[in-house]
Amino acid sequence: MKLRGRDVVSITDLSREELDELFRTARLMEERPSDYYGSLKGRILAVLFFEPSTRTRLSFEAAMKRLGGDVVGFSSVEGTSLMKGESFEDTVRTVEGYCDAMVIRHPAEGAAARAAELVEVPVINGGDGAREHPTQAMVDLYTIWRLRGSIDGVKVALLADLQHARTVNSLVLALSMYRDVKLLLATPGLRLRSEVYEEAVKRGVKVEEVGLKEAVKEAEVLYVTRVQRERLKSEEEYLRLKDAYRLDPSILKEARGDLIILHPLPRREELPIEVDSFKAAKYFQQAHLGVPVRMALLYEVMRGV
Amino acid sequence: MKLRGRDVVSITDLSREELDELFRTARLMEERPSDYYGSLKGRILAVLFFEPSTRTRLSFEAAMKRLGGDVVGFSSVEGTSLMKGESFEDTVRTVEGYCDAMVIRHPAEGAAARAAELVEVPVINGGDGAREHPTQAMVDLYTIWRLRGSIDGVKVALLADLQHARTVNSLVLALSMYRDVKLLLATPGLRLRSEVYEEAVKRGVKVEEVGLKEAVKEAEVLYVTRVQRERLKSEEEYLRLKDAYRLDPSILKEARGDLIILHPLPRREELPIEVDSFKAAKYFQQAHLGVPVRMALLYEVMRGV
Amino acid sequence: MKLRGRDVVSITDLSREELDELFRTARLMEERPSDYYGSLKGRILAVLFFEPSTRTRLSFEAAMKRLGGDVVGFSSVEGTSLMKGESFEDTVRTVEGYCDAMVIRHPAEGAAARAAELVEVPVINGGDGAREHPTQAMVDLYTIWRLRGSIDGVKVALLADLQHARTVNSLVLALSMYRDVKLLLATPGLRLRSEVYEEAVKRGVKVEEVGLKEAVKEAEVLYVTRVQRERLKSEEEYLRLKDAYRLDPSILKEARGDLIILHPLPRREELPIEVDSFKAAKYFQQAHLGVPVRMALLYEVMRGV
Numbered sequence: 001m002k003l004r005g006r007d008v009v010s011i012t013d014l015s016r017e018e019l020d021e022l023f024r025t026a027r028l029m030e031e032r033p034s035d036y037y038g039s040l041k042g043r044i045l046a047v048l049f050f051e052p053s054t055r056t057r058l059s060f061e062a063a064m065k066r067l068g069g070d071v072v073g074f075s076s077v078e079g080t081s082l083m084k085g086e087s088f089e090d091t092v093r094t095v096e097g098y099c100d101a102m103v104i105r106h107p108a109e110g111a112a113a114r115a116a117e118l119v120e121v122p123v124i125n126g127g128d129g130a131r132e133h134p135t136q137a138m139v140d141l142y143t144i145w146r147l148r149g150s151i152d153g154v155k156v157a158l159l160a161d162l163q164h165a166r167t168v169n170s171l172v173l174a175l176s177m178y179r180d181v182k183l184l185l186a187t188p189g190l191r192l193r194s195e196v197y198e199e200a201v202k203r204g205v206k207v208e209e210v211g212l213k214e215a216v217k218e219a220e221v222l223y224v225t226r227v228q229r230e231r232l233k234s235e236e237e238y239l240r241l242k243d244a245y246r247l248d249p250s251i252l253k254e255a256r257g258d259l260i261i262l263h264p265l266p267r268r269e270e271l272p273i274e275v276d277s278f279k280a281a282k283y284f285q286q287a288h289l290g291v292p293v294r295m296a297l298l299y300e301v302m303r304g305v
Numbered sequence: 306m307k308l309r310g311r312d313v314v315s316i317t318d319l320s321r322e323e324l325d326e327l328f329r330t331a332r333l334m335e336e337r338p339s340d341y342y343g344s345l346k347g348r349i350l351a352v353l354f355f356e357p358s359t360r361t362r363l364s365f366e367a368a369m370k371r372l373g374g375d376v377v378g379f380s381s382v383e384g385t386s387l388m389k390g391e392s393f394e395d396t397v398r399t400v401e402g403y404c405d406a407m408v409i410r411h412p413a414e415g416a417a418a419r420a421a422e423l424v425e426v427p428v429i430n431g432g433d434g435a436r437e438h439p440t441q442a443m444v445d446l447y448t449i450w451r452l453r454g455s456i457d458g459v460k461v462a463l464l465a466d467l468q469h470a471r472t473v474n475s476l477v478l479a480l481s482m483y484r485d486v487k488l489l490l491a492t493p494g495l496r497l498r499s500e501v502y503e504e505a506v507k508r509g510v511k512v513e514e515v516g517l518k519e520a521v522k523e524a525e526v527l528y529v530t531r532v533q534r535e536r537l538k539s540e541e542e543y544l545r546l547k548d549a550y551r552l553d554p555s556i557l558k559e560a561r562g563d564l565i566i567l568h569p570l571p572r573r574e575e576l577p578i579e580v581d582s583f584k585a586a587k588y589f590q591q592a593h594l595g596v597p598v599r600m601a602l603l604y605e606v607m608r609g610v
Numbered sequence: 611m612k613l614r615g616r617d618v619v620s621i622t623d624l625s626r627e628e629l630d631e632l633f634r635t636a637r638l639m640e641e642r643p644s645d646y647y648g649s650l651k652g653r654i655l656a657v658l659f660f661e662p663s664t665r666t667r668l669s670f671e672a673a674m675k676r677l678g679g680d681v682v683g684f685s686s687v688e689g690t691s692l693m694k695g696e697s698f699e700d701t702v703r704t705v706e707g708y709c710d711a712m713v714i715r716h717p718a719e720g721a722a723a724r725a726a727e728l729v730e731v732p733v734i735n736g737g738d739g740a741r742e743h744p745t746q747a748m749v750d751l752y753t754i755w756r757l758r759g760s761i762d763g764v765k766v767a768l769l770a771d772l773q774h775a776r777t778v779n780s781l782v783l784a785l786s787m788y789r790d791v792k793l794l795l796a797t798p799g800l801r802l803r804s805e806v807y808e809e810a811v812k813r814g815v816k817v818e819e820v821g822l823k824e825a826v827k828e829a830e831v832l833y834v835t836r837v838q839r840e841r842l843k844s845e846e847e848y849l850r851l852k853d854a855y856r857l858d859p860s861i862l863k864e865a866r867g868d869l870i871i872l873h874p875l876p877r878r879e880e881l882p883i884e885v886d887s888f889k890a891a892k893y894f895q896q897a898h899l900g901v902p903v904r905m906a907l908l909y910e911v912m913r914g915v
Contacts, residue, residue, distance in 0.1 A: 052388040265391070
């Protein structure tokens with residue numbers, strides 16, 4: 001693969017062929033993890049998390065360590081020189097010298113792209129504001145591929161906050177690379193960004209706006225997202241929205257027998273814990289698949305760098 | 306040993322025979338550490354600390370790394386998705402996919418037990434509220450065994466706050482597995498939990514309530530505990546209690562020549578630094594023995610998992 | 611070298627010969643890093659950071675991991691037993707048992723020296739209040755040596771806050787070990803500590819107090835420092851001082867063609883980002899050289915400990 005040394009700022013930095021190859025590598029890593037242990041021995045990944053994270057940070061760290069590599073970094077700005085007023089730019093230009101690649105999560109859109117301009121080592125976007133979260137999209141696609149056998153022809157319903165969820169942007173752009181994909185958008189007014197919507201349509205995705213019930217009934221994959229209180233304008237708006245698209249167990253009666261429910265997590269009220277016992281609930285498996293997918297990505301990007 | 310893959314939520318999850326074998330392994334690890342380096346290579350321990358810790362977290366991490374393994378996790382909820390309202394349950398179910406075993410410290414009693422119900426990987430209790438702290442009890446017993454040669458027949462005085470100290474609960478339950486143990490309880494009204502007291506008596510421990518002076522005079526092991534301001538009802542109660550059972554150097558004159566003073570640390574006023582220069586002061590050695598004991602535990606639990 | 615097992619509390623704990631040998635080792639580590647990978651396998655460095663840091667902590671961690679060793683510790687007191695009132699002394703005496711050497715950063719002058727008295731393992735000062743920062747001085751000297759070919763005979767201008775910058779104290783003491791060094795001090799009243807000044811003069815350094823312009827014109831190395839708001843008496847004083855010694859690109863026109871601009875970072879207004887594009891700007895390279903220098907130091911101190 002030609003991922004060696006490349007930045008991954010947007011999911012569109014990879015082609016469909018590269019995604020497919022990445023998934024084959026991830027599958028091998030699930031099957032024969034010990035074959036890959038030691039393949040990044042002596043290499044260092046910097047994890048720079050300017051915003052809280054559990055899954056992205058810990059799964060990247062676990063992935064790096066499963067490959068025999070190691071990690072330096074921070075999980076919040078507390079305890080760093082950012083407390084003394086150091087700029088983002090100076091921080092990444094400094095840390096560049098301490099690592100072979102870096103993962104960045106930041107509240108500002110474009111932060112990872114900015115870092116990629118500034119430094120020579122590969123930069124992986126671990127989530128930039130409400131814009132993108134490409135490795136989450138890789139995990140989402142990989143989960144669909146593992147559970148459904150293929151991504152071409154899939155019918156995915158996206159629920160709830162499609163406006164502020166960076167995972168949704170990256171997932172829609174990722175799905176657009178596949179054939180015969182149908183998207184069902186079910187949102188209480190928090191609509192997909194126009195540039196993402198248009199890109200999907202341009203690439204041949206069939207997009208339909210539907211109600212929650214229709215989404216549940218039609219979809220092969222239900223992709224639920226959290227209404228992000230921290231990105232909404234008012235507490236009032238949050239209270240109005242948070243229950244509107246709640247995936248109540250009762251409405252799941254109408255779903256297909258082979259339904260797959262995904263969620264990038266963390267979840268709140270939109271995905272009640274009663275759903276956890278349904279066969280369709282695959283979101284913890286999805287979280288766990290973050291490790292082989294990120295192992296594959298680090299392996300392809302960092303080998304021989 | 307049959308510890309492989311097992312949870313350690315309570316000290317009573319181990320039998321006396323298993324404790325004895327654990328201590329023999331720990332002793333070998335002290336004597337020939339390099340024999341064990343690499344034995345957990347490629348394995349990952351998750352350390353999930355929802356409450357502050359220095360000794361438990363760092364000694365677990367050091368133990369894991371001394372065995373060639375690695376660690377992922379967090380030392381406070383700051384910087385994790387718990388900040389975005391993620392539940393404890395979702396956090397542990399997620400992290401399960403990133404590790405081969407997990408250590409949990411949490412302010413709520415029963416947190417580790419709850420995690421053990423939810424996940425497949427072994428769960429080790431690193432302290433749950435005021436209930437238990439089994440690996441501290443292992444370190445306490447091991448220290449007594451190393452310094453005294455045996456645990457059977459020991460006379461242990463427990464000082465100060467016996468009500469809120471999880472270390473005391475685990476230690477009393479641990480000592481109850483041995484023969485001819487005598488406990489001297491010296492407390493300013495913060496008495497041992499009744500279920501722990503009753504279990505000890507049932508198992509044949511001789512228990513006596515005594516004053517501070519008598520405890521010091523009689524004991525082979527003085528186990529001092531911190532009056533935990535954060536678990537008391539009022540600042541007034543704290544002020545009244547904190548000096549009442551202070552181990553003043555002057556009262557140590559009455560002690561046996563072979564006295565062993567232990568403390569799970571951190572300490573406050575109850576154990577003045579003047580005591581540090583006494584031959585009996587063994588609490589830093591006790592802290593350091595946390596590494597071989599936890600190495601032995603991780604080795605037995607995680608090998609071949 | 612005889613650094614094995616020694617404390618590095620002050621830069622004066624090393625002789626000139628030891629510094630020179632350290633730099634030769636660092637150079638080898640830059641050229642053939644893989645020769646050294648694994649040389650500290652199984653060793654643990656404790657990083658105890660009671661104050662924020664990006665460069666010192668992350669470059670020590672990267673250095674240790676590049677040598678195949680590992681790290682335990684904390685990047686802020688948050689999440690440690692210091693939150694429960696544990697003393698600095700008890701913390702270091704405890705952590706001693708978990709590591710083969712420790713790096714300490716602390717807001718109090720003398721903290722590292724105090725730790726070195728208390729523990730057996732080597733203690734490295736990672737910055738103690740406004741007093742010293744010896745490994746930063748090693749990095750500074752090494753950068754000059756790498757870029758200029760030698761340190762003897764160098765003309766160094768020190769700008770801005772010479773009173774509160776521990777890096778300046780350590781650098782001046784370090785330069786005093788070399789021959790024919792000339793120091794140009796340019797400060798808005800925040801003068802070098804008298805004991806450091808006197809030591810430099812006693813050792814034969816020529817010291818001159820100059821204005822900013824003269825400093826820029828004369829110097830081979832311009833060493834810029836941050837005016838440290840957190841160590842000044844008032845916000846008013848900070849506002850008055852912060853721009854007074856700002857290194858404006860316009861005044862750099864007068865500089866020598868081979869000028870080297872260094873800064874320990876983080877920077878604020880005193881070093882405008884417009885300077886970054888100048889050939890003379892070497893401060894990010896300086897930050898990156900922190901890794902080979904600290905690798906060399908850890909290697910020499912920890913080998914065979």
